[in-house]
Amino acid sequence: MKGMSIIVKKICQILAPVIFLFGLYVVAHGHLTPGGGFAGGVIMASSFIFQIIAYGSILPKLRHEEHGLEFLESGAILGFLVIAALGLILSGTSIFFAEFLNKGTAGNLISAGFIPIENIVVGAEVCAGISIIFMALAVFKDEVTK
Amino acid sequence: MNSLVPLFILIPLGSAMIMSILGRFIKNFGKYLITLALLFLTGITFHLIINVPEVLVYKVGGFADVGNIPVAIYLVIDGFTKILLLIISLVGFLVALYSFSYTTQYTAERKFYILFSLMLAGMYGMVVSGDIFNMYVFLEISSMAAYALVAFGLEKHQLEASFKYQVLGGVASMLILMGIGFIYWQTGTLNVADIATQLPVGGVFIKFVAVLFIVGFGLKAAIFPFHSWLPDAHSSAPSPISAMLSGVLIKAIGIYVLFRLFFNMFALSYELSLAITVLGVLSMIIGGLLAIGQWDIKRLLAYSSISQMGYVILGVGIGMLVLSKGGSQVIAGFAIMGGLFHLLNHSVFKGLLFLSAGAVEYRTGTRDMKKLGGLAELMPVTSGTSMIASLAISGIPPFNGFFSKLIIIIAAIQAKYYTLAFLAVLVSIVTIGYFMKLQKFTFYNKDKKIWDKAKIKEVPFSMALSMILLAVLCLGMSLLAIPQFRDIFLQPAVKALIETVQYSVTVIGN
Numbered sequence: 105m106k107g108m109s110i111i112v113k114k115i116c117q118i119l120a121p122v123i124f125l126f127g128l129y130v131v132a133h134g135h136l137t138p139g140g141g142f143a144g145g146v147i148m149a150s151s152f153i154f155q156i157i158a159y160g161s162i163l164p165k166l167r168h169e170e171h172g173l174e175f176l177e178s179g180a181i182l183g184f185l186v187i188a189a190l191g192l193i194l195s196g197t198s199i200f201f202a203e204f205l206n207k208g209t210a211g212n213l214i215s216a217g218f219i220p221i222e223n224i225v226v227g228a229e230v231c232a233g234i235s236i237i238f239m240a241l242a243v244f245k246d247e248v249t250k
Numbered sequence: 251m252n253s254l255v256p257l258f259i260l261i262p263l264g265s266a267m268i269m270s271i272l273g274r275f276i277k278n279f280g281k282y283l284i285t286l287a288l289l290f291l292t293g294i295t296f297h298l299i300i301n302v303p304e305v306l307v308y309k310v311g312g313f314a315d316v317g318n319i320p321v322a323i324y325l326v327i328d329g330f331t332k333i334l335l336l337i338i339s340l341v342g343f344l345v346a347l348y349s350f351s352y353t354t355q356y357t358a359e360r361k362f363y364i365l366f367s368l369m370l371a372g373m374y375g376m377v378v379s380g381d382i383f384n385m386y387v388f389l390e391i392s393s394m395a396a397y398a399l400v401a402f403g404l405e406k407h408q409l410e411a412s413f414k415y416q417v418l419g420g421v422a423s424m425l426i427l428m429g430i431g432f433i434y435w436q437t438g439t440l441n442v443a444d445i446a447t448q449l450p451v452g453g454v455f456i457k458f459v460a461v462l463f464i465v466g467f468g469l470k471a472a473i474f475p476f477h478s479w480l481p482d483a484h485s486s487a488p489s490p491i492s493a494m495l496s497g498v499l500i501k502a503i504g505i506y507v508l509f510r511l512f513f514n515m516f517a518l519s520y521e522l523s524l525a526i527t528v529l530g531v532l533s534m535i536i537g538g539l540l541a542i543g544q545w546d547i548k549r550l551l552a553y554s555s556i557s558q559m560g561y562v563i564l565g566v567g568i569g570m571l572v573l574s575k576g577g578s579q580v581i582a583g584f585a586i587m588g589g590l591f592h593l594l595n596h597s598v599f600k601g602l603l604f605l606s607a608g609a610v611e612y613r614t615g616t617r618d619m620k621k622l623g624g625l626a627e628l629m630p631v632t633s634g635t636s637m638i639a640s641l642a643i644s645g646i647p648p649f650n651g652f653f654s655k656l657i658i659i660i661a662a663i664q665a666k667y668y669t670l671a672f673l674a675v676l677v678s679i680v681t682i683g684y685f686m687k688l689q690k691f692t693f694y695n696k697d698k699k700i701w702d703k704a705k706i707k708e709v710p711f712s713m714a715l716s717m718i719l720l721a722v723l724c725l726g727m728s729l730l731a732i733p734q735f736r737d738i739f740l741q742p743a744v745k746a747l748i749e750t751v752q753y754s755v756t757v758i759g760n
Contacts, residue, residue: 192256198253200255200256200260201310201311201312
């Protein structure tokens with residue numbers, strides 16, 4: 105895929121980190137404000153997609169990135185399951201998905217037990233998933249046009 | 251609460267992800283992991299069936315009910331669920347064993363086992379869940395994995411079959427989701443047991459939702475007017491997956507939910523029971539008649555699946571009809587037992603038939619019966635096990651298919667549905683007809699083809715072992731007709747269905 109003009113590239117260079125940061129904010133405040141893992145993950149992925157569209161891509165490099173993201177995606181789902189299973193072991197009640205951390209004060213950033221951790225894992229998973237879907241389409245398009 | 255319950259979802263889903271990460275570094279990691287996991291789950295299933303007779307209710311997250319409203323996601327294991335768990339674990343284990351040698355022909359073996367585990371996770375979740383929306387989520391997980399697995403060989407006809415399956419599967423999912431939406435709108439709850447207490451009895455609304463579910467799950471189970479995707483999808487998939495799709499998937503995500511919802515959620519009504527039974531009888535007859543003309547082994551087996559699922563629905567449908575008319579519980583129970591027994595048997599012999607068809611394809615490279623013949627001497631294990639499965643599915647004593655068909659026919663006569671009994675016997679004769687065709691043109695008929703004896707030999711050990719174990723099961727499961735075994739395996743399932751209202755009482759306790 106070919107890159108776009110210098111103006112688009114420059115704007116993207118300035119905006120992409122901000123978008124990514126905003127995604128991180130949405131994920132981290134998932135238990136306090138609207139949004140959460142899924143919405144934040146999509147925002148983070150859009151920052152990657154933005155860069156690929158603006159700067160263009162080299163097929164082998166894209167494939168390499170895709171493999172790395174696949175790794176992150178599987179790891180994130182595994183992390184989610186591990187936290188759920190820890191509830192089974194650590195909460196002392198042998199209940200799947202049971203709360204095993206301190207709930208803290210409602211409204212604080214560090215509160216609500218393991219829900220923020222689950223949000224972070226879901227954010228990583230969605231970010232990786234959406235990026236993989238986009239890259240698969242980009243790779244497919246490059247292969248067809250070749 | 252029994253902490254073994256969530257393991258049925260946790261283990262297959264976790265192994266899919268572990269395989270995706272570690273499978274890159276360790277060769278053949280996936281096959282060993284999923285085979286061991288399924289062996290373990292088979293053990294747990296037997297433990298639950300034999301040692302834990304009561305209904306297990308598990309609240310995920312441990313949320314207590316708020317004013318009699320169940321808030322947590324419920325996982326429910328009762329007698330009917332246990333039968334499905336047994337099928338998934340046992341057939342899944344043997345199929346995984348078979349895949350050991352079979353999948354070496356693919357370049358992306360790791361992905362095959364990841365998708366296989368995801369499909370298993372979806373099916374386990376589907377049968378264990380006591381919550382209608384989670385059923386939908388797991389239905390989608392297993393369907394997505396199945397779409398990808400059907401197209402796994404990436405040949406033209408496989409992609410086409412997968413596309414057809416996706417379109418019809420998508421329509422089915424949409425109808426099911428619509429039905430769930432209507433139910434949520436009417437009752438404000440998604441828990442099956444809670445919905446049963448909230449739903450109004452009779453009226454147009456119930457009928458509309460029931461029809462949405464019959465069409466949706468009918469499409470997933472390939473009941474007669476909705477069967478057109480099945481012969482393509484089940485014959486194009488890699489053989490172990492065909493065995494899994496035909497033997498387990500259409501039961502776990504189609505038939506199981508249909509029966510669960512119509513017995514335990516909706517109040518039984520004569521019209522809907524009649525509709526389900528008529529569809530079952532039609533698929534029994536038409537599936538059988540369409541199978542006769544097939545020359546592709548796996549296509550013939552796929553049509554035969556439609557026909558045999560018709561038997562299952564016929565058996566259970568007679569039970570529904572008798573119950574809805576307020577007839578004898580004993581006759582209804584007998585009919586339902588016949589249907590469930592056939593469901594159990596079908597997964598074993600249809601799995602075996604698909605595996606032996608896969609073995610023939612593995613060695614000869616073709617599934618066309620016109621090009622085959624005379625394999626009985628060259629592949630004795632494949633030929634012998636395929637013969638046993640053919641006899642079992644046609645209902646020849648002493649194999650398991652005979653007993654389940656006999657029970658269905660006796661129940662039909664006891665319930666005074668003489669026409670249905672006659673049709674069941676007739677289709678059984680048709681069944682033996684097309685299976686003798688399969689045997690003759692594939693394994694006997696010696697003059698037709700001279701094979702290169704050095705090239706065509708028996709399949710590798712793991713494939714042969716798995717086929718032999720299934721053949722032993724074909725014979726051994728006849729024992730379930732004996733009262734002592736019947737009481738352990740089949741009666742709890744019949745009890746779960748026949749005591750329709752008892753389900754919500756046991757699960758939510760009011």
